[in-house]
Amino acid sequence: MKSDIEIAQEAKMVHVKEVAAKLGIEEAELELYGKYKAKLSDELIRRIEHNENGKLVLVTAINPTPAGEGKTTVTVGLGQALGRLGKKAAIALREPSLGPCFGIKGGAAGGGYSQVVPMEDLNLHFTGDFHAITSANNLLAAMLDNHIQQGNALQIDTRQIVWKRCMDMNDRVLRNIVVGLGSKLDGYVREDHFVISVASEIMAILCLADDMEDLKDKLGKIVVAYSVEGKPVTAADLKAVGAMAALLKDALKPNLIQTLEHTPAFVHGGPFANIAHGCNSVRATKLALKLSDIVVTEAGFGADLGAEKFLDIKCRKAGIAPDAIVLVATIRALKYNGGVARAELGTENVDALQKGIVNLEKHIENLQQFGVPIVVTLNQFVSDSEAELSYVRQFVEQKGCEFALAQVWEKGGEGGLELARKVVDTLEHKQADFKLLYEDGISLEDKIHTITTRIYGADGVNYTAAAKKQIERITALGYGHFPVCMAKTQYSLSDDQTRLGRPEHFDISVRDV
Numbered sequence: 312m313k314s315d316i317e318i319a320q321e322a323k324m325v326h327v328k329e330v331a332a333k334l335g336i337e338e339a340e341l342e343l344y345g346k347y348k349a350k351l352s353d354e355l356i357r358r359i360e361h362n363e364n365g366k367l368v369l370v371t372a373i374n375p376t377p378a379g380e381g382k383t384t385v386t387v388g389l390g391q392a393l394g395r396l397g398k399k400a401a402i403a404l405r406e407p408s409l410g411p412c413f414g415i416k417g418g419a420a421g422g423g424y425s426q427v428v429p430m431e432d433l434n435l436h437f438t439g440d441f442h443a444i445t446s447a448n449n450l451l452a453a454m455l456d457n458h459i460q461q462g463n464a465l466q467i468d469t470r471q472i473v474w475k476r477c478m479d480m481n482d483r484v485l486r487n488i489v490v491g492l493g494s495k496l497d498g499y500v501r502e503d504h505f506v507i508s509v510a511s512e513i514m515a516i517l518c519l520a521d522d523m524e525d526l527k528d529k530l531g532k533i534v535v536a537y538s539v540e541g542k543p544v545t546a547a548d549l550k551a552v553g554a555m556a557a558l559l560k561d562a563l564k565p566n567l568i569q570t571l572e573h574t575p576a577f578v579h580g581g582p583f584a585n586i587a588h589g590c591n592s593v594r595a596t597k598l599a600l601k602l603s604d605i606v607v608t609e610a611g612f613g614a615d616l617g618a619e620k621f622l623d624i625k626c627r628k629a630g631i632a633p634d635a636i637v638l639v640a641t642i643r644a645l646k647y648n649g650g651v652a653r654a655e656l657g658t659e660n661v662d663a664l665q666k667g668i669v670n671l672e673k674h675i676e677n678l679q680q681f682g683v684p685i686v687v688t689l690n691q692f693v694s695d696s697e698a699e700l701s702y703v704r705q706f707v708e709q710k711g712c713e714f715a716l717a718q719v720w721e722k723g724g725e726g727g728l729e730l731a732r733k734v735v736d737t738l739e740h741k742q743a744d745f746k747l748l749y750e751d752g753i754s755l756e757d758k759i760h761t762i763t764t765r766i767y768g769a770d771g772v773n774y775t776a777a778a779k780k781q782i783e784r785i786t787a788l789g790y791g792h793f794p795v796c797m798a799k800t801q802y803s804l805s806d807d808q809t810r811l812g813r814p815e816h817f818d819i820s821v822r823d824v
Contacts, residue, residue: 315422319430322571330569334401334602342564344438347429350564351577351598356522362601365399366738369633370609371618371678373670374811375801377653378643381422381690381720385639385727386609388425388719389734391572392727393605396735400574401599402427403608405581405591406441406566407434408509410481423720425727427568427576441479441581443562444517445508447555448477454551455535456490460498465548466538469501474535479508510586513555515796517562518580518592519628526563527556543788565595572724575603584611585801588620593629600631605738607637612801614638614674615766622681623748623762624794632745635737636678637730638687638712640671642695642703648811657694664699668706669813673804675710677766682744686713686733690720713737751792755782755824758795763819767804773820781824 313321327349328338340355370389372382386402393400404427407419412434420430427433436442452474459467478485485505491498508514512533520526531547538544546552565579579595582588589611590596599606610617618636626632642664643656649667651660671687678685687707689700700716707714715733718726749761756772763769774782785791802808805817 315420315426316430318424318571319420319426319428322426322428324428324569325573327567327569330573330575331567333573334399334575336567336602341567347568348432348438349567350438350561351567352564356594356598359598359601364600364631365603366605366634367596367600367631368605368607368635368637368734368738369618369621369683370607370637370639371614371621371674372612372639373644373674374613374615374648374803376644376647376811378641378647378656380639380641380644382609382639383419384422384425384720385637385688385690385717385730386607387421387427387570387574387576388717388724388727389637389730390574390576390607391425391570391724392719392731393607393735394572394574395724395728396731398735399604401577401603401606402570402574403577403579403591403596403599403606405589405609405611406437406578408441408507408581408583409435409479410507410509413481421570424571424723425719427570427578429568433568433578437578438561438566440562440566440579441508443558444511444513445477445479447558448508448511448513450554450558451533451535451546451549451551452476454549454554456498458549465544466540467536467544468539469499471537472501472503472535473537474533475504475506475511477506477508477511481507507583509581509583513559514580514582515587517559518582518588518590519625520563521593521597521629523556523560523563526559527552530555541784563594565592565598574724575599584617584620586798588624588796589617590621590625593625593631596625596631597629605734613804614678615804616797616799616801618678619748619762619766620796622745624796626745627747627794632743633683634743635734635741636681636683636685637734638671638674638678638685639690639717640687640703641690641692642699643692645671645703650811657692659696659699661698661702664702667812668703670804670811671703672706672710673768673813675707675712679711680748680765682746684713684737684741684743686715686730686737688715688717688730691716691718751794755786755791755795759797759821762795762797767806767819768813768815769805769817769819771818773818775820775822778821778824785824
């Protein structure tokens, strides 16, 4: 059996202008990065802004396990299968981060015969978006330190600097550092920090911005520090917005590439879902919706993280809503949640499946709260037995969801036809009645309580004294009406990664806000 890399490297790609033509995009509206990658111009965005929107399908999953769920693979395979059914379909994905690519996780281009290509380009430097985000982030950090060095007119308290530097790599020795060592000209000695670029605020802002004007507005509101009087100091106060926006002017434009079956793929932005909001850019999704009949998009990690944030943050801010949700699971992952060791996941074990399926059950119940019809799909493995598949199908249908098997890793779009037909049938015959989990007007503590009790299944929330003070300050500054983006482990519904399945009788601990 061929590996993902071998399959991708043998792919016969078509010129990106042919991919664009499928969606009615003219060659003059592409900004080419070689033959197989392009950025989509502002002229295109303006030309199609009055087009009708297509249907939006969100792909999410149960909590990730070492056994793998294949959410991106299903997203790509479903997009390819919809094309085989004659639909004008596109997919919208995040860009991969170099950190996970060179770490344990590997690439993020899908797998088998359901991949986006060119795979190496996507997983490495792509069109330079992440480099631009890293540069804009570190420009702001440099301007902050320079302001302090040049007399500190804003009276910044160097013990209350909250802006961190970033790089797109797992380099944990840089997480907590001391800067400014050396001579007086080298700045003030202080503690500083690095985050990975995909977890930076600029990544989140780029992915939530509608256009350059909106991007500048959001950049200007970034709080970098507090003054000695406790007042927030922003990027606008440092007069950094113009320079940051200049670095981001090309990164703001969505990217277009293709799948192995030449389905158009909008790949743009890449915030982590266990830290940030875990969705590709609003711009790419909105553009895809204007150009396609059906757009398949994906939210990172399990539905308790990526899907909740997609629905409560991205949809709220972008004014969009999904027409259907595909919830991905595997027999192997469900058995892992039922206590089976990784080495034994290929052996039939219906008892373990019955124990572990409670994780899928909780995700179904969570998503049903949003009022969007759900199709549950099993990403099928060769080791899955007929008894196991039958049990899951029956369980899912009893929960009021559609069910389909997916064999997209092995068979590409052909292996996603059953799922594609269920999705099309759902879009045509079931009406979504989308509703947010919470309203803007309730307090931050009430929003946190709502997410932790209704999504994670917690009994309540414990705050450190510091976190309570932070909530008071954030509310007093006028930010209490914002949605909440929760950072927690992706491996459990709780905040303890060792508690698999459907944890009960636990509290969520909040130490930082």
